[in-house]
Amino acid sequence: MRASGILLPISSIPSNYGIGCFSKEAYAFVDQLAxxxxxxxxxxPLGPTGYGDSPYQSFSTFAGNPYFIDLEELxxxxxxxxxxxxxxxxxxxxxxxxxxxxxxxxxxLLRKAYRRFYQMDGKEKExxxxxxxxEAFEKEQGFWLADYCLYMAIKDSLEGISWNQWPEDLKTRxxxxxxxxxxxxxxxxxxxxxxxxxxxxxxxxxxxxxxxRGIKIIGDLPIxxxxxxADAWANPDLxxxxxxxxxxxxxxxxxxxxxxxxxxxxxxxxxxxxxx
Numbered sequence: 119m120r121a122s123g124i125l126l127p128i129s130s131i132p133s134n135y136g137i138g139c140f141s142k143e144a145y146a147f148v149d150q151l152a153x154x155x156x157x158x159x160x161x162x163p164l165g166p167t168g169y170g171d172s173p174y175q176s177f178s179t180f181a182g183n184p185y186f187i188d189l190e191e192l193x194x195x196x197x198x199x200x201x202x203x204x205x206x207x208x209x210x211x212x213x214x215x216x217x218x219x220x221x222x223x224x225x226x227l228l229r230k231a232y233r234r235f236y237q238m239d240g241k242e243k244e245x246x247x248x249x250x251x252x253e254a255f256e257k258e259q260g261f262w263l264a265d266y267c268l269y270m271a272i273k274d275s276l277e278g279i280s281w282n283q284w285p286e287d288l289k290t291r292x293x294x295x296x297x298x299x300x301x302x303x304x305x306x307x308x309x310x311x312x313x314x315x316x317x318x319x320x321x322x323x324x325x326x327x328x329x330x331r332g333i334k335i336i337g338d339l340p341i342x343x344x345x346x347x348a349d350a351w352a353n354p355d356l357x358x359x360x361x362x363x364x365x366x367x368x369x370x371x372x373x374x375x376x377x378x379x380x381x382x383x384x385x386x387x388x389x390x391x392x393x394x
Contacts (some may be wrong), residue, residue, distance in 0.1 A: 123158025123336070124151065128186050129215055136220040140320040141188040147328060151178075152331040159328060160336040164321070168344055171217040175344045177270060178263040182317035185224055191320065194239065195245070197231035224292030234314045252315045262348075263314060269348035271306035272299055281351040282294070283362045289363060342369045342385030350386060356393065357386040 123274045131138025131147060138144070166183045173382030175185070179250055206223035209216025225287040238245060252332065256263060269281070272288060281288075287295035328335055343349050343357070345365060350357055370382040 120305075121157035123156045123160060123333075125162075126162040127162040128164065128183075129162075134208075135189055135203060135206075136223065137160075137185050137215045138323045139186045139188045141190055144324055148324075148328045148331060151328075151333050153282055157332065158334050158336050160338070162338050164337075167217065169344060174383075175191040175302075175346070177273075177344065177347045178262070178266045179261075179343055179347070179349050180273065180319060181266050181348075184228060184313040185220055186382060187228070187313070187316045188320055188323070189227065191374055192227075192231045192316075198227055199235045202227060202230065226320050228313060229309060230364055251319070252312070254320065255315050259314070259318075263311060264353040266314070267307040267310035268296070268300060268303070269351055270310045271303040274306060275299075275303060280346040289351075340381060342387075345384065345386050356389055358389050359386065 127138070127146065128140070128144070129138045131141065132142060132143045133139055144171075146160070163173035164182050164186065165173050165174065165175050165178060166177035168177055169183070188205050189198060189364060193203065206227065207219050208223060209219040235245065235249070255258050272284065273279070273281070276284060285295070288299065292378050325335060345368075360366050365386040367387045368383065369385040369387060
């Protein structure tokens with residue numbers, strides 16, 4: 119049986135905040151698909167964009183992009199104000215995403231929302247239920263979330279440099295160094311967990327809405343894991359690294375080239391013997 123659909127990245131959904139997100143416009147698109155008799159919505163990767171603003175060089179294979187969090191819901195829950203969101207410089211273009219301006223505006227707003235999430239007395243009962251939901255999320259997703267949040271917090275504290283340039287004890291994940299970092303950076307670690315909670319909360323709700331209306335979502339995943347990411351740092355045995363934590367081979371180079379003059383992607387290759 120034949121079926122059809124449309125490719126629309128989340129980032130391309132209309133938005134007043136510089137980039138598409140899990141907003142009412144996303145739900146309206148689902149409704150349009152259903153009314154037109156479509157069966158599929160294909161998206162592009164949902165992971166945090168790394169350097170070059172590429173979702174194929176993400177800081178995590180599990181984490182979601184905080185740019186896609188619907189700010190309108192945070193406004194409705196008094197975690198942000200409409201004025202705070204409107205005052206930000208989102209780039210002003212309806213045709214493309216200005217990632218630098220989105221980055222500067224987004225994280226500043228999310229930091230405000232994070233602090234109010236734990237400090238607000240208004241709507242206390244409702245927020246407490248959501249806080250309990252977040253605690254459950256952190257436990258359920260802890261197998262990747264803990265390393266990701268710690269990685270990003272350390273990375274921020276070291277001005278964004280890649281993990282292979284970190285101090286040796288952090289680069290090689292010495293338990294004492296990690297324990298010290300968890301204590302010193304606990305607020306930043308919690309902030310990254312906050313982002314992931316809201317991302318997954320809103321994404322799962324949108325996906326269910328689409329599925330309930332007969333719309334299946336086709337995802338798009340990177341073939342390789344990024345070198346500068348929590349997965350490579352936390353699981354170096356899974357990749358072809360030398361003793362200095364440098365990739366011994368990367369995607370796009372022999373023996374992993376698709377052609378003699380193919381693209382040099384730079385992602386580390388998997389250590390298949392270890393996987394086996």
